[in-house]
Amino acid sequence: MSYLKLILKNPFRNKTRGALAIVGIAIGIMVIVALGMVTGGLKESTTSTLKAGAAEINVMQTGSSSMGSGRVNESRVTELQNISGVKETAGLLKATNTSTSGSSVGTSSTGTTSGTTSMGSGGPNSLGGLSVTGMDPGKLSLAGIENVTGSLYSATSENQVIIGKTVSTNLNKSVGDTVNLFGKDFTITGIFETGNFMTDAGVFMSLTTLQNLTSNNNTVSTIAVKINQDANTTEVSKSIETSYPNELSTTSAEAIAGRMNSALSTIDAATWAISLLAIVIGGVGVINTMIMSVFERTREIGVLKAVGWKERRILGMILGESVVLTLIAAVVGTIVAVVGVVVLLSLSFGGTIEPSFAPGIFLEAFVVAFVVGIIGGLYPAYRASRLSPTEALRYE
Amino acid sequence: MSTGGNIIEIHELKKSYDDGKIKALNGLNLEVKKGEFLSIMGPSGSGKSTLLNMIGALDVADEGTIKVAGIDLMKTKELNEFRSQEIGFVFQMHNLIPNLTVLENVEIPMYETDLSSSQMRERAMELLKAVDLEDKADQIPTKLSGGERQRVAIARALVNRPSIILADEPTGSLDSKTGDVILKLLSDLHEKENVTLVMVTHEPYVGNMAERIVNVLDGKIQNQK
Numbered sequence: 001m002s003y004l005k006l007i008l009k010n011p012f013r014n015k016t017r018g019a020l021a022i023v024g025i026a027i028g029i030m031v032i033v034a035l036g037m038v039t040g041g042l043k044e045s046t047t048s049t050l051k052a053g054a055a056e057i058n059v060m061q062t063g064s065s066s067m068g069s070g071r072v073n074e075s076r077v078t079e080l081q082n083i084s085g086v087k088e089t090a091g092l093l094k095a096t097n098t099s100t101s102g103s104s105v106g107t108s109s110t111g112t113t114s115g116t117t118s119m120g121s122g123g124p125n126s127l128g129g130l131s132v133t134g135m136d137p138g139k140l141s142l143a144g145i146e147n148v149t150g151s152l153y154s155a156t157s158e159n160q161v162i163i164g165k166t167v168s169t170n171l172n173k174s175v176g177d178t179v180n181l182f183g184k185d186f187t188i189t190g191i192f193e194t195g196n197f198m199t200d201a202g203v204f205m206s207l208t209t210l211q212n213l214t215s216n217n218n219t220v221s222t223i224a225v226k227i228n229q230d231a232n233t234t235e236v237s238k239s240i241e242t243s244y245p246n247e248l249s250t251t252s253a254e255a256i257a258g259r260m261n262s263a264l265s266t267i268d269a270a271t272w273a274i275s276l277l278a279i280v281i282g283g284v285g286v287i288n289t290m291i292m293s294v295f296e297r298t299r300e301i302g303v304l305k306a307v308g309w310k311e312r313r314i315l316g317m318i319l320g321e322s323v324v325l326t327l328i329a330a331v332v333g334t335i336v337a338v339v340g341v342v343v344l345l346s347l348s349f350g351g352t353i354e355p356s357f358a359p360g361i362f363l364e365a366f367v368v369a370f371v372v373g374i375i376g377g378l379y380p381a382y383r384a385s386r387l388s389p390t391e392a393l394r395y396e
Numbered sequence: 397m398s399t400g401g402n403i404i405e406i407h408e409l410k411k412s413y414d415d416g417k418i419k420a421l422n423g424l425n426l427e428v429k430k431g432e433f434l435s436i437m438g439p440s441g442s443g444k445s446t447l448l449n450m451i452g453a454l455d456v457a458d459e460g461t462i463k464v465a466g467i468d469l470m471k472t473k474e475l476n477e478f479r480s481q482e483i484g485f486v487f488q489m490h491n492l493i494p495n496l497t498v499l500e501n502v503e504i505p506m507y508e509t510d511l512s513s514s515q516m517r518e519r520a521m522e523l524l525k526a527v528d529l530e531d532k533a534d535q536i537p538t539k540l541s542g543g544e545r546q547r548v549a550i551a552r553a554l555v556n557r558p559s560i561i562l563a564d565e566p567t568g569s570l571d572s573k574t575g576d577v578i579l580k581l582l583s584d585l586h587e588k589e590n591v592t593l594v595m596v597t598h599e600p601y602v603g604n605m606a607e608r609i610v611n612v613l614d615g616k617i618q619n620q621k
Binding site for chain 1: 491
């Protein structure tokens, strides 16, 4: 039997103790992986808002609490095209379908470049709370919508919509099906997917149609602004705000994504603090397990020394056993985390948040497990290697 | 039987414990010829096990000189290699590792050699055949009788072809019949493998099997026969 096989075999001499040590570490690993997958998924989603075609700047009414809550005169959409550096503009009206028969404008939460979502009273599988945006179909690229399966609605259509992938999945709707919004039936002409979990949970229709349905003629909630390639986002934003003081405010897609990532970074830090605590607790378990193991094998270690084993071989064996335990815990914790996150996200958020499977998350977990194995096994291994052979052999 | 010069030379060896309160060895002198079968006898606490530990480099003396297989143990720092290559231990309690098979237990001393896994296995099986336990190679020690476990321990002691076997009361925890089997095995292997055999015992009939008996008392050789 090889030395490696011995190291793999020894941790399970006491199966219960080995299993408990593994569970302790696995919990910490599970936390690291699960939170990494969720925050990674959220980050990937916010990154996708910075798509090539999407608007860099969003303009809204000064003082409005969110991009859906203010009202801007529709004429500003055309006027802003005269601002230096502006390539293209589009007006968006946002509303929330709170029930199959009712609607409200401006109840959306603070947002992203194109839409907001709330799961409303009916949950992810009902139309209640569905985010509806009115926009010129020719300008959808400014909302990050590049490819649509099916076809777009026409600018003047009163009964056509395109829906996001998440809506399609949750409501089990395909091209050609109908949805009831604001008490009216609309035919789904296309399905889009942007990668942004909020946008993909919404519905788009003709701006004019939504204005009529919500009695907001000549009004938009926000104006999406695409700048020229050589223009500077900050300068253009300043120009707009200077041109319309106390009327219009701007926010950039980058700033929004940055704020979200900053919030996610805070969550990351909290995640690490929780994970560190779990790892410390699990690590103490490893130290305890290995100390007990060395204690019980005192005489055996004396025999190994008597037959000529070097100190470093004994140290390597104990350290190796510790790492074996923690690496197995990493595998167990990772599997539980992956299954748990996938199941929980699909049940809780209706698949609007896609977990991240970035290799870095799993690599991090295994590195942490390895390091805990080394740290947890170091003292017991050192103790074992330094045992006096005669005293160890006399031990009962 | 002895075949030549001294393999063990001990001169005025002293060892004490408990801050000098217990004088385990008190100026002991001993020479053992290569290939000899020597019995060390004495009452409990006389220093015979301490003497064995010194010869096997399990402990270090306070004073005196001790040379084993040409190596000055007082002047050599790293003694693992010496123990691995020159010494084979047989303890009173067999000290087999319980979660390893019989074969794996015999292989343990070979880990510090350059042998491959297959070579280790081959050598271990060779020794198990010599002690008539090759059919128990895949069993764990708890499934064996006391005598069988001690036979495995003897196989383990011989696996690296040591020049000296040190046996500390090898039949101490066995019944007389099984003890006789073990003693005969040790004696036969001593002849066949041409190793020097130094055995500690307090039983006269066991001691009488040796070519020479030394009696230890109060940490010194009392007499020899």
